[in-house]
Amino acid sequence: MYSWHQALWQQLQQARQAKHLPHALLFSGTDGCGHETFIEYLAASLLCLMPTANGQACGHCRSCQVLAAQAHPDFIRIATADDKQTIGIDQVRGLSHFMELKCSYSPCRVALLPEADALNHHAANSLLKVLEEPAGQTHLLLFTTQLSQLLPTIRSRCQIFRMSLPAPDQAIAWLKTQQTIQEPAHLLTLASGKPLTALSLDSGEKLAQRELFLQQLQQLCQGSLTCAQLSSHWEKQDRAELLDWLLQHLQQQLRQQYRDAQGWELYDRLVELKTLATHPLNARLFIENMLVLWVQYQTRRMRTKAA
Ligand SMILES: [Zn+2]
Numbered sequence: 001m002y003s004w005h006q007a008l009w010q011q012l013q014q015a016r017q018a019k020h021l022p023h024a025l026l027f028s029g030t031d032g033c034g035h036e037t038f039i040e041y042l043a044a045s046l047l048c049l050m051p052t053a054n055g056q057a058c059g060h061c062r063s064c065q066v067l068a069a070q071a072h073p074d075f076i077r078i079a080t081a082d083d084k085q086t087i088g089i090d091q092v093r094g095l096s097h098f099m100e101l102k103c104s105y106s107p108c109r110v111a112l113l114p115e116a117d118a119l120n121h122h123a124a125n126s127l128l129k130v131l132e133e134p135a136g137q138t139h140l141l142l143f144t145t146q147l148s149q150l151l152p153t154i155r156s157r158c159q160i161f162r163m164s165l166p167a168p169d170q171a172i173a174w175l176k177t178q179q180t181i182q183e184p185a186h187l188l189t190l191a192s193g194k195p196l197t198a199l200s201l202d203s204g205e206k207l208a209q210r211e212l213f214l215q216q217l218q219q220l221c222q223g224s225l226t227c228a229q230l231s232s233h234w235e236k237q238d239r240a241e242l243l244d245w246l247l248q249h250l251q252q253q254l255r256q257q258y259r260d261a262q263g264w265e266l267y268d269r270l271v272e273l274k275t276l277a278t279h280p281l282n283a284r285l286f287i288e289n290m291l292v293l294w295v296q297y298q299t300r301r302m303r304t305k306a307a
Contacts, residue, residue: 023134024142025139026116032194039112049105074110092123110138115143117145175199214249235284236283243274246290263297269293
């Protein structure tokens, strides 16, 4: 577990000891904060037959062993299938059925929904029914990066826990322990303070891809590349990641020119666009939308400078 999640961990373990751990826990945070590790630790801990004094899973009881073998009968993970961008109603029906079963190995049953943002409309409504009639000895662990986008009725039936990013010093200290090739502070800046994103940037390939993308953006504004060329080049790329690169680039610019109202307007529009990154939209269309916004902004900026 990451050091910046320790306080939240203690809070949850205390609630657990007092038998006050809620049925549905909704974690809200940003990608790149290490949330996957945290909720998986928590799931293992809740299922474990002999957790340590700190509440962590022991790693060798019957429950821990079947969990590691990905064959735990009291555990289910609901996530998007490889070829899909959303979680459908059938998956949530499966969850609902799972919740009704009796515990077989562990003291409780745990369902993990690390991509709550990906629930489609019908699936979200179906999940609501699961939340309305909580089965005993079950815990539903959800994670969202877009809390405000979830149905208010889902939010109100869960206890919400915020997962914050570490302070820059703490993140840099952690990156140092990962022996990054690049300078940790530089990586962290590129990753907008997200330590795990910073680490992934350190692997040369990601960094090179990001640099290529930014270089192509420049060529796009100079007119030596077109939006269509760029979007076809990047259509297989994770759209949210691509948009993050653009957001990070813009944020760095805005740090120097924080009065740039047009820049902040673009920033808001890109953040808005990000809510569509997981929708089953045409990838090229999504990228083109993003690029058009960028080109419009750069053109207006040039005009303002010239005036
Ligand atoms: Zn165990």
